[in-house]
Amino acid sequence: MTASPLVTLFLPLALGIIMLGLGLSLTLADFARVVKFPKPVLVGLGCQILLLPLVCFLLAKGFQLEAALAVGMMLLAASPGGTSANLYSHLAHGDVALNITLTAVNSVIAVLTMPLIVNLSLAHFMSGDQAIPLQFAKVLQVFAIVLGPVAIGMFLRSRFPGFAARMEKPVKIISALFLLLIIVLAVAKDWRTFVDYAPVVGLAALAFNLISLAVGYFVPRLFRLSQRQAVAIGMEIGIHNGTLAIALALSPMLLNNPTMAIPAAIYSIIMFFTAAGFGWWVNRAHGRELAAGA
Template identity: 50%
Template sequence: MGSVFTTVALPVALAIVMLGLGLGLSRADFERVLRHPKVTIVALACQILVLPAICFVLILAFGLPPILAVGMMLLAAAPGGTSANLFSHLFRGDVALNISLTAVNSVLALITLPVLVNLSIGYFGAGTAEVGTQAKTAVDVFVIVLLPVIVGMLLRSRRPAWADRMERPVRIASFAILVVVLLAAIATNWNLLAQEFGRLSVITVLFCLLSLTVGFAVPRLFGAPRRQAIATSFEIGIHNATLAIVVAQTVLGSTELSLPAAVYGVLMLPLAFAFGTLIRDRSVVRPGVV
């Protein structure tokens, strides 16, 4: 039963999530990035360089066991999740920029995720298989990350009206899938979670809050308008926990590696909501809205 869940159910679940992302994307979303080069470069630098460094320091400070340390670094390497777009819309961020950054980050993850996780495995000595950069592993990551996105984009380009109708139902299904995947990962690793919950909960809360703060404050320091900074905050601060869990269990073959992402996925939602209330763009006043 567990094997079926890992080899079939998890990849299918992620495919639905990434398909939903693709249904909301078009070529214009990638082109839009070129119109905001400064904020794009700053956001990507935070995502690819700053966050892994922060995560690494937290791991050392809390003395996580090797398997959980690599799991945390895998989470840090995961691009923004589809929930980032929802939070950006909710708190009046630049949703178009947010979607564009999500698209670019998903493409870059094909390279950055295997490299960062391999370095982490080498440093912490977790004793698990590497996510190699060789052709087979690159194909694995491409299939579970990018292929569903490409399919969704093709459907949007050829059947835009249908894609518009399906985007909301797929988004709702994606959220339900996220909840199921998180609960399954927690249930599978319940003994380890009970042993390490204290450290894992604190480190994931700190990592989430620091990620959100970096994503908002650094672009603002470089002159990004508030709405763009809100978008980058959620793009950088909300990682794709579902993707991290699927990579941990299907590519790396380790349920223990998925535990940090599962704990993060549960705690991230209320933290992101609370953070959003602090940074919300209050310059846009709507009738009946305080």
């Protein structure tokens, strides 16, 4: 597949705007909160970084996904939580401050863990002539593409809080439109593969999404975290940054494989419906707890 100028220019620009929007919503206090409340952050990161890649690997093997699709699933599992998790957590009475902190910390950690997980996945699922490992230079590119705009957004918020507050909503709207365009681009670039594999990949993505939400909610409850914290972690883990996974899969500078983008594209559609259902369920549970305590 040859890289078109549209893909070469559009993907870094789209991802940059999306990550800039993330930066506009973050402050240094979001990172400092880890020191004050380490337990929920460590539980959330443990689920995200350790449990989910293992679950995703078992699902990819269980569904017998084609090699590029299996790597795409692992790329999705390695992606940090999406910014939409904050909104869903708020609607479901979750701890939004914890969501913001997890997003901030995991976005930094993912720059290191994503290349590691992708390289291991390429080595396992793809033959030597197919594998395109993410080498150190490409890791630096991921670092610049992901964290550069976040740092700019955080700087703007710290120096020009009024401007950042006014821009946060428009940037979120633009980010949502870019997400839609990236999904359309991912599907259009490999339409035949999408049609052939959508049913099985859709089932694998749905299973991974539901398990992610369950792990994110029930594991914190096992560690005796509060209902609000468990809801926040569930949303953070269940709503992955599919945009980042798609951009890395499609980027000519990185993986340059549209088939690897298909799982994230399907997941990005599924997760909004399942997250809404999860939010409705925990809201009912929250209501029952309040009624029992009255």
